[in-house]
Amino acid sequence: MKKVTVRVCSGTTCFVMGASNLQMLHEYVPEELRDWVDIQGAHCLELCRDRNYGAAPYITIDDEIVAEADLSLILERIEQRVRG
Amino acid sequence: MPESVFVDIDMYQITKRGQNICGDAFITRKIAEEQRAIAVLSDGLGSGVKASILANMTASMAMKFVAGNMEFLHSAEIMMEALPICQVRKISYATFTIVDCRASGEAHIIEMGNPGCLCMRGSRPLELESRLMESPRWEKRTMRFSRLHTRPGDRIIFFSDGITQAGMGTDAFKLGWRREGCRDFIAGALASSPHMSSRKLAREIVGEALRKEPATVAGDDMSCGVFYFRHPRALVLLTGPPFDRGSDRRFVDMLRDARGRKVVCGGTTAGIVARELGVLIETPLPRARTDIPPVSRVAGVDLATEGILTLTRAAQYLEQGRPADHSNAAADLVELFLESDIIHFVVGTRINEAHQDPTLPVDLEIRRNIVKRIAALLEHRYLKEVRIQYI
Numbered sequence: 368m369k370k371v372t373v374r375v376c377s378g379t380t381c382f383v384m385g386a387s388n389l390q391m392l393h394e395y396v397p398e399e400l401r402d403w404v405d406i407q408g409a410h411c412l413e414l415c416r417d418r419n420y421g422a423a424p425y426i427t428i429d430d431e432i433v434a435e436a437d438l439s440l441i442l443e444r445i446e447q448r449v450r451g
Numbered sequence: 452m453p454e455s456v457f458v459d460i461d462m463y464q465i466t467k468r469g470q471n472i473c474g475d476a477f478i479t480r481k482i483a484e485e486q487r488a489i490a491v492l493s494d495g496l497g498s499g500v501k502a503s504i505l506a507n508m509t510a511s512m513a514m515k516f517v518a519g520n521m522e523f524l525h526s527a528e529i530m531m532e533a534l535p536i537c538q539v540r541k542i543s544y545a546t547f548t549i550v551d552c553r554a555s556g557e558a559h560i561i562e563m564g565n566p567g568c569l570c571m572r573g574s575r576p577l578e579l580e581s582r583l584m585e586s587p588r589w590e591k592r593t594m595r596f597s598r599l600h601t602r603p604g605d606r607i608i609f610f611s612d613g614i615t616q617a618g619m620g621t622d623a624f625k626l627g628w629r630r631e632g633c634r635d636f637i638a639g640a641l642a643s644s645p646h647m648s649s650r651k652l653a654r655e656i657v658g659e660a661l662r663k664e665p666a667t668v669a670g671d672d673m674s675c676g677v678f679y680f681r682h683p684r685a686l687v688l689l690t691g692p693p694f695d696r697g698s699d700r701r702f703v704d705m706l707r708d709a710r711g712r713k714v715v716c717g718g719t720t721a722g723i724v725a726r727e728l729g730v731l732i733e734t735p736l737p738r739a740r741t742d743i744p745p746v747s748r749v750a751g752v753d754l755a756t757e758g759i760l761t762l763t764r765a766a767q768y769l770e771q772g773r774p775a776d777h778s779n780a781a782a783d784l785v786e787l788f789l790e791s792d793i794i795h796f797v798v799g800t801r802i803n804e805a806h807q808d809p810t811l812p813v814d815l816e817i818r819r820n821i822v823k824r825i826a827a828l829l830e831h832r833y834l835k836e837v838r839i840q841y842i
C-alpha cells in the first residue's frame with residue numbers, strides 16, 4: 368500500500384463542471400483506504416486553460432491528472448494507486 | 452463631514468408578532484453634492500398595513516421637506532394636514548425622528564412623538580441642546596429640535612417606542628425597558644466594543660428589547676437606527692488578472708499597500724497575488740457541502756475566494772437584504788463589505804484565456820457587470836463609498 372495525495376480543483380470551471388459534487392469525496396473513500404489517502408482542495412489548477420488535458424473537472428492524484436473526474440472514476444484510480 | 456469622517460448609518464427592525472408588515476418606516480438618503488446624510492424613522496399609529504402606509508407616507512414627506520431645505524415647522528403642518536386623524540384617539544398619523552447631518556459635522560435632529568434619541572460620545576451619553584416648538588394649529592404635537600456638533604466616535608441612536616416600551620407590564624419592567632434602560636445598555640455595549648458598527652449595535656439593541664418581552668415575542672413593531680461618525684474603514688478587492696502582464700506587480704502593490712481589509716476574488720487573481728507576494732495558496736476542502744467554491748488562505752489577504760460564482764452569489768445576498776445565515780465564501784464576503792465604509796474594486800481586464808467550454812459563464816463582461824451590480828447595491832442600498840478601477 369502506498370500513501371497518495373488527492374487534490375480536488377474548486378476553481379470556477381471545475382466547480383461548474385462537476386467538482387461541486389466532489390467536495391465530500393473523503394466520505395466516499397472506502398474505510399480500509401482512508402488512512403492512505405490525503406484529500407486536499409485546490410484553487411484553479413490552470414488545467415482548464417489548456418486543451419490537452421481533456422475536459423473539466425480535474426483532480427490530481429500525486430502527479431497524475433484525472434480529467435472528467437467523477438466519483439467512480441476517482442475512487443477507481445485511488446484504489447489502483449494505493450494498492451500499487 | 453470633514454474629510455476623514457464617515458457616517459456609518461444602519462438600522463434593524465422586527466415586526467410585531469402576528470403582523471406581516473412592519474408599521475415603522477425607516478428611510479435614508481445621502482446627498483453627495485451637499486455631503487449630507489439624512490434618515491427618517493416614522494412609527495405609524497397601530498400596526499400592520501395601515502400603520503405601514505401612514506409611516507411610509509410620513510417618512511417620505513419628511514424626507515422631501517428636509518432634503519429640500521424647507522422651513523420645517525411649516526412643513527410639519529403640511530404633513531399633519533395631509534394625514535388622516537385617528538377618530539378614537541384624536542391624534543393624527545404617525546410620529547417621526549429625523550436626523551440630518553452635514554459635512555461640517557453638524558447634526559440636526561427633529562423629533563415628534565418618538566422616544567428621544569440618544570447621543571453617545573464613545574460610551575458616554577451626551578446632553579443635547581434642544582428647543583421645543585409647537586404649531587399653533589396642532590396642540591399637543593410638540594416638536595423637539597436639537598443640534599449636535601459631532602466628533603469622530605459619536606453616535607446618534609433613535610428608536611420607535613416598541614423598544615422603550617419592551618417588557619411593559621411584566622414584573623421586572625412595569626413601565627417597560629424605558630429610554631434610561633436602553634441608554635445604560637448601549638453605554639455598556641459600547642464600553643466593551645467601542646468600534647461596534649451601526650449594523651451590529653442596532654441589532655443588539657433590538658435583540659435586547661426583545662428579550663425584555665414576555666416569551667420574547669414582540670408586542671409592537673421595534674425599530675432602531677444608528678448614525679456612527681467615525682474614521683472610515685477601507686476594503687480593497689482585486690478580481691481578474693490585469694490586462695497587461697507587465698502590470699501584475701503594480702496590481703498586487705495596490706493590495707499590499709492598501710489600508711484596511713484585503714480581498715481577492717478569483718483563482719487566477721489569487722495565483723498572481725501569491726506569486727508576487729511570495730506566499731502559498733491553501734484551499735482546504737469545506738467540512739460541509741456548499742454550492743459555491745470554498746475560500747482559500749493566502750497570507751496577507753483577509754479573504755480569498757473563487758471569482759464569478761462567489762461574486763454573483765454575494766450580489767444575490769446583497770439584493771435579498773441580509774445574507775442567509777449559512778457560512779460560505781459569499782456570506783463571508785458580504786460580511787466584510789457591510790463592515791466597511793469605503794470599498795475599492797480593482798478589476799483586471801485580461802480575458803481569461805482559452806476556456807475550454809465557450810458556454811461557460813466566465814468572461815470579462817460578466818466580471819465587469821457583476822462588479823458594477825455589487826458596487827451599485829453597496830452605494831445605494833448600503834450607503835457605502837465605492838470606487839471601481841480597471842487595470
Ligand code: FES
Pocket residue numbers: 376377378379380381382410411412413414415416423425
Ligand atoms: S478551474 Fe479547475 S483547472 Fe481551472
